[in-house]
Amino acid sequence: MKIEENVVLAEHTTFKIGGPAKLFITCESVEDVENAVALARERDLAVYPLGEGSNVLASDEAIEKAVLRISIPGITYEKAGAQTRVTVGAGVTWDTLVDDVTDKGLWGLENLAGIPGTIGGAVVQNIGAYGAVFEDSVISIEVYDLATNSLRNLSREECLFGYRTSLFKQRAGSLIVTHATLELSDTPKPRLGYRDIEDYFADTPAPTLVEIRNAVRSIRAKKFPDLTTYGTAGSFFLNPVLPEEEAVRIAAKYPGMPLFPMPEGGVKVPIAWFLDYRHNVLDMREVRVGKALVWPIQPLVLASEPGATAADVQALATLVIERMKEATGISISREVQWLA
Ligand SMILES: Cc1cc2nc3c(=O)[nH]c(=O)nc-3n(C[C@H](O)[C@H](O)[C@H](O)COP(=O)(O)OP(=O)(O)OC[C@H]3O[C@@H](n4cnc5c(N)ncnc54)[C@H](O)[C@@H]3O)c2cc1C
Structure with missing residues (x-):
């Protein structure tokens, strides 16, 4: 766990905007999260979990909070027939996961390629793009609950996912996402119905998984x-x-x-x-x-x-x-x- 004071958030958000956070704690494990929460309490500071800051606008003024940069790593795979369960740390960069699973031939996340941020951010925001949405692949989400100071595993239904929302967004500051377990498929399931993707593959009748992933990235690069x-x-x-x-x-x-x-x-x-x-x-x-x-x-x-x-x-x-x-x-x- 790395503890810093008065860290300028402009360096930790994709808007490149934001004043100094009173405490900035990098958490690389569940234990770090637990210790960081305890430290924030000791210092009487509210806790703010942060991923890559790609969906945050931070104030120009000093931020009197303990910002917990959630950097929990790790991707593990468990195969069950044609499905594979993937458990991933909340700090893993979303697009790193997309590369990892698509390179292994697992379908489900390819239309979400190129979205910035971490797994934690993807869970909270229930990210979506090009006809796909994060929740479609979710089995369960592990959180650190600040009300009980313990870990909980929530099923997809309990996560109350909706359009760019979730239980974790509704209860911001009281649940910290630590891991996500997703289910992906060996069986091809191309989703080519979104207009930009349809146009991209007008002359390619059966694009591969990696071609779809790369196409989504290339379409996005022209828009943002x-x-x-x-x-x-x-x-x-x-x-x-x-x-x-x-x-x-x-x-x-x-x-x-x-x-x-x-x-x-x-x-x-x-x-x-x-x-x-x-x-x-x-x-x-x-x-x-x-x-x-x-x-x-x-x-x-x-x-x-x-x-x-x-x-x-x-x-x-x-x-x-x-x-x-x-x-x-x-x-x-x-x-x-x-x-x-
Ligand atoms: C160029 C660009 C393109 C984008 N395109 C899309 C898109 O196509 N679709 C889409 O849905 N979004 C898109 N986004 C938005 C953004 O990428 C996503 O919302 C992303 O999931 C945010 O992840 P993050 O790690 O950066 O979260 P942050 O921005 O750091 O945090 C977002 C929110 O989640 C909370 N949070 C973060 N991590 C945790 C955690 N571990 N536990 C609890 N709470 C946490 C934060 O407190 C905050 O409220 C785009 C952003 C950019 C910059």
Whole structure:
């Protein structure tokens, strides 16, 4: 366990923004997590688990918390017929896991290739992309429960996964994800229905697992800001999930707008469609506040230039939310977690 004081969070978030955290503790095992929680209590500081900071906007001011950088390593495999159970430490980088399993010929995570962050972050956010969602592969999640100071194993049902949410997000700060057990398959299960993927493989009738993984990465690279130049946390906003009647009423007003029925009920309304100038509702191309800007290729994404502050990003997010409300009456909320 590595204990540091006043660590600048700009160096630990993909927005490259954030003031100094009072305590910054790197936890490489469950025991480290236990000890770090005890230390935070001794110092009377709230605990904040952090992965790679790819879905967090941290305040510019000093952060009076104990930030626990969850770095628990390890990937183990257990084969059962055509299925393989994979148990992975919460600190493993998501894309490292994707490489490992796809190189072994295991299907299930390939459409989620290229998403930044750790396993812990993927569990909390229930990451999704290109027609796939993390929860589809989950068997169980191991957590350290701060209420009982003990480990618990939760089944997929107990995790209350939903669109970019989970029990761990609802109970932020009281459950720390330590391991995840997933089930992946030897049997090919290509999901090629998402439009960008369909177009990519228009001339390839049966792409391999590794080809799909690589295609997803290459499609994504064209959409998101290059993290060597800009900061970002990916999509800043959640697409609202509305009751069917309301979504149908909105769609009737905006011909051509796609709707996405959700498995758990309701219909997802794609905010990027409204923010895209080509649909003549709102033109948010490169709208800026200070050094924060709406990403022109994918307007759901906010980006930061060197020197941007959390205040710039927050003000820009508020502007997008207000303009969206004025133009369409639709309320949107932030996906990115605020750390202060
Ligand atoms: C360029 C870019 C593209 C992206 N594309 C996508 C995408 O396609 N789909 C998608 O779903 N997301 C996407 N994201 C968002 C982000 O990558 C995911 O949400 C990711 O899973 C966050 O992981 P992290 O380790 O960085 O978590 P962090 O950002 O460090 O933390 C996110 C939240 O999880 C909590 N947390 C982290 N680890 C733990 C833990 N071990 N236990 C308990 N709580 C924890 C934190 O407290 C925080 O509330 C993108 C981000 C970027 C920068």
